[in-house]
Amino acid sequence: xxxxxxxxxxxxxxxxxxxxxxxxxxxxxxxxxxxxxxxxxxxxxxxxxxxxxxxx
Amino acid sequence: xxxxxxxxxxxxxxxxxxxxxxxxxxxxxxxxxxxxxxxxxxxxxxxxxxxxxxxxxxxxxxxxxxxxxxxxxxxxxxxxxxxxxxxxxxxxxxxxxxxxxxxxxxxxxxxxxxxxxxxxxxxxxxxxxxxxxxxxxxxxxxxxxxxxxxxxxxxxxxxxxxxxxxxxxxxxxxxxxxxxxxxxxxxxxxxxxxxxxxxxxxxxxxxxxxxxxxxxxxxxxxxxxxxxxxxxxxxxxxxxxxxxxxxxxxxxxxxxxxxxxxxxxxxxxxxxxxxxxxxxxxxxxxxxxxxxxxxxxxxxxxxxxxxxxxxxxxxxxxxxxxxxxxxxxxxxxxxxxxxxxxxxxxxxxxxxxxxxxxxxxxxxxxxxxxxxxxxxxxxxxxxxxxxxxxxxxxxxxxxxxxxxxxxxxxxxxxxxxxxxxxxxxxxxxxxxxxxxxxxxxxxxxxxxxxxxxxxxxxxxxxxxxxxxxxxxxxxxxxxxxxxxxxxxxxxxxxxxxxxxxxxxxxxxxxxxxxxxxxxxxxxxxxxxxxxxxxxxxxxxxxxxxxxxxxxxxxxxxxxxxxxxxxxxxxxxxxxxxxxxxxxxxxxxxxxxxxxxxxxxxxxxxxxxxxxxxxxxxxxxxxxxxxxxxxxxxxxxxxxxxxxxxxxxxxxxxxxxxxxxxxxxxxxxxxxxxxxxxxxxxxxxxxxxxxxxxxxxxxxxxxxxxxxxxxxxxxxxxxxxxxxxxxxxxxxxxxxxxxxxxxxxxxxxxxxxxxxxxxxxxxxxxxxxxxxxxxxxxxxxxxxxxxxxxxxxxxxxxxxxxxxxxxxxxx
Numbered sequence: 002x003x004x005x006x007x008x009x010x011x012x013x014x015x016x017x018x019x020x021x022x023x024x025x026x027x028x029x030x031x032x033x034x035x036x037x038x039x040x041x042x043x044x045x046x047x048x049x050x051x052x053x054x055x056x057x
Numbered sequence: 058x059x060x061x062x063x064x065x066x067x068x069x070x071x072x073x074x075x076x077x078x079x080x081x082x083x084x085x086x087x088x089x090x091x092x093x094x095x096x097x098x099x100x101x102x103x104x105x106x107x108x109x110x111x112x113x114x115x116x117x118x119x120x121x122x123x124x125x126x127x128x129x130x131x132x133x134x135x136x137x138x139x140x141x142x143x144x145x146x147x148x149x150x151x152x153x154x155x156x157x158x159x160x161x162x163x164x165x166x167x168x169x170x171x172x173x174x175x176x177x178x179x180x181x182x183x184x185x186x187x188x189x190x191x192x193x194x195x196x197x198x199x200x201x202x203x204x205x206x207x208x209x210x211x212x213x214x215x216x217x218x219x220x221x222x223x224x225x226x227x228x229x230x231x232x233x234x235x236x237x238x239x240x241x242x243x244x245x246x247x248x249x250x251x252x253x254x255x256x257x258x259x260x261x262x263x264x265x266x267x268x269x270x271x272x273x274x275x276x277x278x279x280x281x282x283x284x285x286x287x288x289x290x291x292x293x294x295x296x297x298x299x300x301x302x303x304x305x306x307x308x309x310x311x312x313x314x315x316x317x318x319x320x321x322x323x324x325x326x327x328x329x330x331x332x333x334x335x336x337x338x339x340x341x342x343x344x345x346x347x348x349x350x351x352x353x354x355x356x357x358x359x360x361x362x363x364x365x366x367x368x369x370x371x372x373x374x375x376x377x378x379x380x381x382x383x384x385x386x387x388x389x390x391x392x393x394x395x396x397x398x399x400x401x402x403x404x405x406x407x408x409x410x411x412x413x414x415x416x417x418x419x420x421x422x423x424x425x426x427x428x429x430x431x432x433x434x435x436x437x438x439x440x441x442x443x444x445x446x447x448x449x450x451x452x453x454x455x456x457x458x459x460x461x462x463x464x465x466x467x468x469x470x471x472x473x474x475x476x477x478x479x480x481x482x483x484x485x486x487x488x489x490x491x492x493x494x495x496x497x498x499x500x501x502x503x504x505x506x507x508x509x510x511x512x513x514x515x516x517x518x519x520x521x522x523x524x525x526x527x528x529x530x531x532x533x534x535x536x537x538x539x540x541x542x543x544x545x546x547x548x549x550x551x552x553x554x555x556x557x558x559x560x561x562x563x564x565x566x567x568x569x570x571x572x573x574x575x576x577x578x579x580x581x582x583x584x585x586x587x588x589x590x591x592x593x594x595x596x597x598x599x600x601x602x603x604x605x606x607x608x609x610x611x612x613x614x615x616x617x618x619x620x621x622x623x624x625x626x627x628x629x630x631x632x633x634x635x636x637x638x639x640x641x642x643x644x645x646x647x648x649x650x651x652x653x654x655x656x657x658x659x660x661x662x663x664x665x666x667x668x669x670x671x672x673x674x675x676x677x678x679x680x681x682x683x684x685x686x687x688x689x690x691x692x693x694x695x696x697x698x699x700x701x702x703x704x705x706x707x708x709x710x711x712x713x714x715x716x717x718x719x720x721x722x723x724x725x726x727x728x729x730x731x732x733x734x735x736x737x738x739x740x741x742x743x744x745x746x747x748x749x750x751x752x753x754x755x756x757x758x759x760x761x762x763x764x765x766x767x768x769x770x771x772x773x774x775x776x777x778x779x780x781x782x783x784x785x786x787x788x789x790x791x792x793x794x795x796x797x798x799x800x801x802x803x804x805x806x807x808x809x810x811x812x813x814x815x816x817x818x819x820x821x822x823x824x825x826x827x828x829x830x831x832x833x834x835x836x837x838x839x840x841x842x843x844x845x846x847x848x849x850x851x852x853x854x855x856x857x858x859x860x861x862x863x864x865x866x867x
Contacts, residue, residue, distance in 0.1 A: 033226070
C-alpha cells in the first residue's frame with residue numbers, strides 16, 4: 002500500500018498542472034467561443050482549398 | 058441551388074437581371090453586382106469551399122461603401138484602442154455573419170493581409186476581433202475587404218473590448234473547472250474512505266485520505282465558492298437574506314465540521330458533499346450566465362440601426378464625413394437615398410419618403426414634408442435629403458428603446474425568485490432543525506449529537522430546491538434560443554404555457570414585408586403580358602416595393618427604357634422604343650383624365666395619355682403563416698386578427714388563413730379596447746405584432762410576442778421575440794413552455810417529497826452521514842436530469858430550407 006504515498010502526491014501535482022494549463026487556456030481566449038472552431042479543422046485539409054497560398 | 062435564386066445570397070433573382078458569377082469553373086446566376094463581386098472574389102481567393110461548408114445562405118452583398126471615414130482620429134478615439142506595443146485593436150459587429158462557414162471565410166480572406174496581427178471571429182455573437190499595426194494597414198482597408206466578401210462590418214465602441222461579459226464568463230469558467238476537478242478528487246478520496254469504513258483501514262491511512270480531501274476541497278470552497286460567500290456577505294450587509302446566505306452558511310458549516318473531524322480524528326468527514334454542493338451551484342449559475350450573455354449579444358444588434366458616420370454640411374456648403382458622435386444639435390447632414398438617418402431631426406426642405414419599418418413595423422414608405430420629424434434608425438427611400446439634427450446618440454428614440462430592452466433583460470423570473478424565497482425559508486428552517494437535533498441528542502446521547510446534526514444538514518442540502526427552478530428554466534430557454542425564440546421577460550414562459558387566445562396584427566406579422574402583384578387588368582389595346590413587360594422596364598432601377606413586385610412578376614428580357622424620370626410618391630415615366638409611358642398613381646399616369654373608378658389604390662400604366670392597364674397588388678403572406686396558424690389552432694388556441702387596415706383587405710386575409718374572428722380599421726386605442734374586452738373575460742391573451750406602433754397594444758396584452766426580422770424595436774415591449782422571424786416557432790415554443798411547466802412541478806414535488814421523508818429520519822439518527830451525502834447528490838442529480846428532458850424528443854426544425862430562403866428574401 003505504500004505505493005499510494007507516491008501515486009497520490011503525483012496525482013495532486015498533475016492536477017495542479019492541469020489547472021494551470023486550463024487557466025492559461027482561458028486567459029488566452031481558448032474558451033471564449035466554443036461554437037466557431039468546430040468547423041475549422043474540417044476545412045483545413047480539404048483538397049479543394051487550392052488557394053491557401055494565394056493570400057500571402 | 059436553382060437558377061431562379063442567387064448563388065451567393067439565395068434570394069430570388071429579379072427578372073431582367075442576367076448576371077453570372079464564375080465559381081469553381083461554372084457560371085452561377087447571381088442577383089446583383091454586389092453578390093457577383095463577393096462570389097467571384099471568394100473564388101479568386103480559392104475559398105469556394107465556403108459554398109460547400111455553409112449552412113445558411115449569405116446576406117445579400119451591398120455595393121461596397123466608403124470606409125475612409127473610419128481612419129479619422131476622432132472616430133478612432135471612440136472605436137479603436139491603442140495597445141502598449143503600438144498595435145491597435147477593435148471589435149466589429151459583422152452583419153450577415155450567419156454560420157461557422159462565414160467565420161472560416163472571413164478568417165481565411167483576412168489572414169495574410171500585411172500588418173494584420175490577430176483576428177478572431179465569433180459566429181454566435183457576430184463579433185470580429187481585430188489587432189493590427191496602424192502604420193502598416195489602415196482600418197478602412199480591412200473593413201473594405203470584409204465588405205468585399207459581402208458582409209457589413211460595423212465597429213463597436215472601444216468599451217466593448219473591455220467586455221465585462223467576457224471577463225465574467227472567463228472567471229466563472231475557471232471557478233467551475235476548479236470546483237469540478239476538486240470535486241472529483243475529493244470524491245475519489247471519499248470512496249476510499251467509505252471502502253475503508255467497511256473493510257477496515259488503519260487510522261493513519263484514514264487520516265492521510267482525510268487530509269488529502271481537505272487539500273482538494275479547500276480551493277473549491279475558498280476560490281470557487283468565493284462568489285457564494287461574497288453574495289452572502291452582500292445580502293447580510295443589506296439585511297435582505299436571500300439564497301446565498303443559507304447556501305454559504307451550509308457550505309461553511311459542512312467544511313468547518315469536516316476540518317474539525319479531520320483534526321480530532323472523528324467519525325466522518327464530508328469534503329465530497331461540500332465540493333459537490335459548490336460545483337452544482339456554480340454549474341447552474343454558469344448556464345444562467347451563458348443565456349444572459351447570449352441575449353445581450355442579440356440586443357447589441359439594435360446598435361446597428363444607427364449609422365456611425367454622417368455627411369455634415371460645413372459653413373461653406375461642402376460636405377464632410379464625420380462620426381455621428383461629433384454631430385451637435387443644429388447641424389445639417391445630408392443622407393443619400395438608401396442611407397440610414399443618423400439622428401432624430403427635422404427635414405430641411407422639400408419632401409421625402411422614409412422607411413420607418415424598424416421603428417413602426419409599417420412596411421410602406423412614409424412621406425415626410427419639410428419641418429416634419431425624421432427618426433434615427435429609419436432609412437431614406439428617396440434622396441439625397443437634408444436633415445437638421447435635433448437629438449443624437451443616447452437622446453434618440455432608438456436609444457431609449459434599446460435601453461428599455463436592456464432593462465427588461467436584467468429582471469429575474471418570478472419563478473426563480475419564488476424558488477429562491479422558498480429555498481431561503483426552507484434553509485432557515487433546516488438550520489433551526491439542525492440546531493434542535495444537536496441539542497436534543499446532546500441531552501440524550503452527546504456522542505451522537507454531531508453526526509446526527511450533520512446528517513440533517515447534509516441530507517437537506519437545498520440543492521434540489523435551489524436547482525429545480527433554474528435548471529428547468531435555463532434548459533427551456535437554451536432550447537428555445539436554439540430554435541430562434543428569445544424569452545426576454547422573466548414570466549413569459551409561464552404565460553405562454555397558459556395562453557388561450559392569440560391575437561395577430563396583420564401587416565408585417567401575418568404578411569411579409571413584401572408586396573406581390575395579384576392581377577393586371579388590360580384597359581387598352583395591349584394585352585396583360587406586354588403591359589407587364591413595359592412596366593418592368595420602367596421600374597428596372599426603382600427601389601420602391603411596388604417596383605420590386607412588378608419586377609418579380611415579369612418574365613425576363615424586357616426592353617431597356619430611356620429618359621427614366623422617377624417622381625417620388627407619384628410614379629415613373631420613361632421612353633421605350635420611342636413611345637412614352639407613365640406608370641403610377643392614376644392622377645400621375647393619366648394627368649387630368651383620371652377616371653374616378655380607378656382611384657382605388659391601383660397603379661396605372663398609361664401610354665400617349667390613354668390608360669393601358671391597371672395593376673392590383675396585395676401583401677404577400679409570411680412564408681409560414683398558414684402552417685403556424687394551423688398548428689396553433691390544432692393545439693387549441695383561439696385566433697383573432699386586429700388590424701388598422703381596411704375591412705376588405707383584412708377579411709380577405711382572414712379567409713385565406715381560415716381565421717374566423719377579425720376586427721379591421723382599428724386605431725391603436727381601438728385595439729387596446731378590444732384586448733381589454735377579451736381579458737376581462739378571464740382568458741390570458743397573447744398579442745403578436747412587429748412594430749413600435751404596436752407597442753401600446755403589445756403592452757396591453759398579457760403576453761407580447763414580437764417578430765425579430767424587421768422591427769427589432771418592437772422588443773421594447775415584447776416578452777418574447779421570434780428572432781428567426783418564423784411564426785411557426787411560436788407554436789413550438791408554446792408546446793415547449795407547457796412541457797417546462799410540467800417538469801418544473803415534478804422537480805419541486807420531488808425536492809419536497811425527498812426532504813419531507815429524509816429530514817425526520819436524519820434527525821432521529823437513522824441515516825448515517827455517508828448515506829445522507831449520497832441521498833443529497835441523488836436528489837440534485839434527479840432534478841438536473843429531469844430538466845434535461847425539456848426539448849426531447851429532439852424534433853427536427855419544421856422548416857425546410859425553402860422557407861428560410863423566403864424569409865431571407867422578405
